[in-house]
Amino acid sequence: MKHAKHSNGTAFKIVAYTVCILLTILSLMPFVIMLVNSTRSTYEIQQHAISLVPSTYLMSNLSVLLGKTFNPIRGFMNSMIISVGSTACTVYFSALTAYALVAYQWKGRKTFFTVIMCVMMIPAQVTSIGFYQFMYQIHMTNNFLALILPSIAAPATVFFMRQFMLSSLPLELLDSARIDGSGEFNTFNRIALPIMKPAMATQAIFCFVSSWNSLFLPTILLTDNSKYTMPIMVGLLRGDIYKTEHGAIYLGLTLTILPLFIVYFALSKYIIAGVALGGVKG
Structure with missing residues (x-):
């Protein structure tokens, strides 16, 4: 046997x-x-x-590639500014929102979380026309902030952070900090955030990749050549109706994904820990 x-x-x-x-x-x-x-x-x-x-x-x-007005340095800088800014906003403010849902008992908390889940079901393309009109009216087109600031509202990241906190954030530790006179933001920044490093690193990878590869919103919001991101520049390589240089396009794609590999290898050790500890608490 x-x-x-x-x-x-x-x-x-x-x-x-x-x-x-x-x-x-x-x-x-x-x-x-x-x-x-x-x-x-x-x-x-x-x-x-x-x-x-x-x-x-x-x-x-x-x-x-360089002869087709492809400027990899400018594209890298533009994409990096947008991706780093949006990733930082997404991770920090999503963690802050999840902290409010877990660390405090307040009326309407479950309703608020339900609303967040409902917003998560709405595709971004549905609101894109209204979003563009709003950005145009407040003169925010051709501005990187139009692509960075909306990242503060990230329902999927809030959901992940909340599930992680439910299983790994000891509320007794927060109560002890309050008794010692720690302010709420100080408690969040110095106690909650270090505990949430695995979840934050995991979401940072996903948010950075999503922002770096984003093409739809940057295409409709950025019309100035000096503000084009790498995906937009690679997309323009196919604009020659007479002859498409496939080798140059593949080289442009290769240059585009290099930062993604760097970010992934820098933060990949947190993925398993983040997924394991961020599961739904039974």
Whole structure:
């Protein structure tokens, strides 16, 4: 019996590891193909779209890319300002909202949380026309603040932060701090935030990636070339109706995702902890 159980356990591990390896390969393949295609010519890509062998057209693609008014430094700076600003606003104010829902007992708390959940169900595209009209009326178009300040309201992040706090934030510790004379903002900043580091790091990754890859709102709000983000610049590379340089486009996409890898590897150690501790409390 023991030998049979041991054999079944070994077979299960082999199957599990095999599936994990296959999923890893499938996840990495698009990035590998993109990196390889950034070194290939348009003709090579059209003949064989998928290849794992790098070519010798990297510098040619770079010259074509820069020749199409593609300014990676300006695009990086614009995208970085928007992404960092919106991520900071989303993470901090969502944590503050979740703190108010968990640390205080007040009338209408459940109703307020229900409203937040209902707002989370509304697609952003539904409100985009009204949002643009409002930004136009207050002269906030071509302004990065129009893309940063709305990030303060992030229902999904509030939900995640609240679930994390319910399972990991000891209310007795907050009461002790109040007895010692600590103010509410001081208690939040010095006690609650350090405890919430895993959840904040996890949400920071998701918020940064979402803001960096955002194309719809920046396209309708930013019309000044000097304020274009990286996704907008890459989208404009396909504007040539006579010939599309696929190699240059792949190179532009490669440059666009580099900051995402940096942010992910810098904060990835918090993902497992954040997801595990942020589960729904039973």
